[in-house]
Amino acid sequence: MKKSEKISIGICVFLILLCAFGAFFAPNDPQKVDLLGKLQGPSSQYPFGTDAMGRCVLSRVLYGGRTTLVIVLFSSILILLTGLPIGLLMGSARKKTSLLGESLLNAATALPPIAYLIVFMGAWGSGALTTMVAIAASLFLRVIKLAKSKTELEYAKAYILCATAAGASRLRLLFIHILPNILRDIILFLCLSCAEMIMMITSFSFMGLGLGDDTIDWGTMILDAQKVAYKRPDMIFYPIAVMFLCTLAFNILGQEKRAQHS
Amino acid sequence: MKRYRSMIRRIMEVILTFFLVSIFSFILMRVSPVDPATAYARRAMVSPTPEQIQELRVELGFDKPLVIQYADWVHHALHLDFGKSLVTGRPALTELVQSVPLTIKVVLIAALIEAAGAILAGCLLYLLPKAGRVIAGFLTLAAISIPGFYVASVYLELFATRLHWISVVGNSGISRFIHPAVCLALAPMCFYARLIRNELQKEEQEDYVFYERCRGLSEKRILFFHMLPHGLIALIPSFLQNIGLTIAGAAIIERVFSLPGLGYLIIDSVLNRDTPMIHLEVLFLALMLVITNIVSDLAQDRLLKRNLTRGENAQ
Numbered sequence: 001m002k003k004s005e006k007i008s009i010g011i012c013v014f015l016i017l018l019c020a021f022g023a024f025f026a027p028n029d030p031q032k033v034d035l036l037g038k039l040q041g042p043s044s045q046y047p048f049g050t051d052a053m054g055r056c057v058l059s060r061v062l063y064g065g066r067t068t069l070v071i072v073l074f075s076s077i078l079i080l081l082t083g084l085p086i087g088l089l090m091g092s093a094r095k096k097t098s099l100l101g102e103s104l105l106n107a108a109t110a111l112p113p114i115a116y117l118i119v120f121m122g123a124w125g126s127g128a129l130t131t132m133v134a135i136a137a138s139l140f141l142r143v144i145k146l147a148k149s150k151t152e153l154e155y156a157k158a159y160i161l162c163a164t165a166a167g168a169s170r171l172r173l174l175f176i177h178i179l180p181n182i183l184r185d186i187i188l189f190l191c192l193s194c195a196e197m198i199m200m201i202t203s204f205s206f207m208g209l210g211l212g213d214d215t216i217d218w219g220t221m222i223l224d225a226q227k228v229a230y231k232r233p234d235m236i237f238y239p240i241a242v243m244f245l246c247t248l249a250f251n252i253l254g255q256e257k258r259a260q261h262s
Numbered sequence: 263m264k265r266y267r268s269m270i271r272r273i274m275e276v277i278l279t280f281f282l283v284s285i286f287s288f289i290l291m292r293v294s295p296v297d298p299a300t301a302y303a304r305r306a307m308v309s310p311t312p313e314q315i316q317e318l319r320v321e322l323g324f325d326k327p328l329v330i331q332y333a334d335w336v337h338h339a340l341h342l343d344f345g346k347s348l349v350t351g352r353p354a355l356t357e358l359v360q361s362v363p364l365t366i367k368v369v370l371i372a373a374l375i376e377a378a379g380a381i382l383a384g385c386l387l388y389l390l391p392k393a394g395r396v397i398a399g400f401l402t403l404a405a406i407s408i409p410g411f412y413v414a415s416v417y418l419e420l421f422a423t424r425l426h427w428i429s430v431v432g433n434s435g436i437s438r439f440i441h442p443a444v445c446l447a448l449a450p451m452c453f454y455a456r457l458i459r460n461e462l463q464k465e466e467q468e469d470y471v472f473y474e475r476c477r478g479l480s481e482k483r484i485l486f487f488h489m490l491p492h493g494l495i496a497l498i499p500s501f502l503q504n505i506g507l508t509i510a511g512a513a514i515i516e517r518v519f520s521l522p523g524l525g526y527l528i529i530d531s532v533l534n535r536d537t538p539m540i541h542l543e544v545l546f547l548a549l550m551l552v553i554t555n556i557v558s559d560l561a562q563d564r565l566l567k568r569n570l571t572r573g574e575n576a577q
Contacts, residue, residue, distance in 0.1 A: 111551065118528055119287045207411070
């Protein structure tokens with residue numbers, strides 16, 4: 001790995017962690033309403049100023065990042081822990097998988113994540129938990145499919161033959177030999193989909209399909225900021241900028257991994 | 263034999279997709295923490311009594327067992343009756359059919375812009391000197407990372423409010439579609455520009471490029487007539503598939519432009535929890551994706567075959 005790549009990966013991970021855990025450094029209570037001090041410009045107490053209800057914009061941006069990133073990262077990790085082993089095991093099943101099973105997987109992965117969000121939100125109403133379940137459901141089968149096809153590819157390689165000849169068990173083959181080789185691709189995929197998910201969550205809450213009334217998130221902030229743009233045109237840029245940095249970091253991570261791979 | 267097998271498989275996949283999608287949306291709707299009849303009653307009446315809710319439940323058929331409800335729905339759906347929208351009271355299919363052409367137009371225009379823009383930008387990325395390449399590469403990555411609704415808002419703000427180049431209301435003809443299409447096309451365009459650049463860099467290593475340099479062809483000719491077609495072939499299937507995804511993704515842009523297309527309808531029905539509409543819309547999205555997937559598979563088969571025969575001829 002080149003040094004510049006290491007640095008850029010470091011910066012990206014740092015940015016993502018900052019967005020996820022920035023809420024610990026929030027200077028003010030994000031829910032505290034101060035109607036007398038509404039729409040203030042940046043000051044030392046409120047570094048990004050206050051919104052239409054006198055709440056600290058910086059704190060809200062940080063808490064919004066926590067909401068979004070917890071949803072995205074938590075579902076990704078969940079998927080990594082459940083989908084990846086299932087995909088590995090399915091890929092290692094020697095006999096050709098049935099036509100039905102494969103068609104089932106293809107059919108389920110044909111739907112885009114946005115369709116999952118629509119169905120779940122239509123059924124259960126919008127909310128943070130619904131969003132998380134929808135994202136996890138849409139990613140789950142995709143990761144299984146990806147892991148399965150990658151495992152099948154790896155199985156044909158010579159090192160598997162050697163390892164088998166050396167007496168490695170099937171589980172050892174899968175988790176010691178194959179897993180490290182395919183992990184990179186899976187993480188690349190998850191990074192790219194994280195970026196996509198963040199944008200989707202924000203877009204949906206921007207359109208009114210938010211994460212719940214008392215949850216702070218970027219989409220609602222952007223919507224609120226747009227309403228007062230005539231007074232504080234800068235207010236919209238804070239959530240947008242932080243979110244942009246976050247998705248950019250995920251996208252760069254995804255690209256970076258791809259570059260290494262090829 | 264192999265051909266039949268793949269055909270059977272494809273048909274099975276299509277049927278399975280519809281089956282899965284319909285049953286998936288159906289079960290979720292019914293197993294929701296909020297009773298659909300109550301939710302509907304709350305919207306329709308000011309303060310519904312339990313008796314009224316019960317009446318509605320019977321009227322909407324929510325009191326029957328899940329399997330029977332599903333069977334009923336499938337039975338009606340096969341006769342192209344997808345129920346009535348809970349909001350407007352009109353048949354769901356009519357609502358959908360009205361909004362779809364708009365979305366298809368926007369998506370197709372966006373696809374054209376994407377294709378043209380991606381090829382141009384991809385070649386540009388490839389031709390730029392190293393420093394420019396890094397900066398332009400970063401810019402394309404940045405364009406992918408900006409959410410569509412913000413692009414659309416800024417586009418409207420800039421061209422409609424500040425510069426008065428376009429008007430927001432009363433557009434007719436193509437100008438009604440072209441602005442949403444531009445916003446919709448931006449991110450995929452940059453995405454494919456990057457892929458085209460990668461493909462070109464890969465093609466550069468191939469023997470035939472070396473041979474053509476030896477033949478004394480100009481670099482421009484090699485790029486546009488030899489490397490580019492080769493590189494594009496690999497990307498066409500994924501591009502076609504992407505068109506299907508764009509139909510789903512158009513929802514957000516349409517909302518910002520207040521275009522009464524499919525996306526607008528989808529968001530409305532999700533906001534209103536309009537169950538019959540959601541079933542139909544998700545099914546329609548699945549249909550579109552199935553179609554684009556099949557087209558992309560066919561394209562891949564055809565193109566691969568062509569490449570193979572070409573390889574054999576060369577030998």
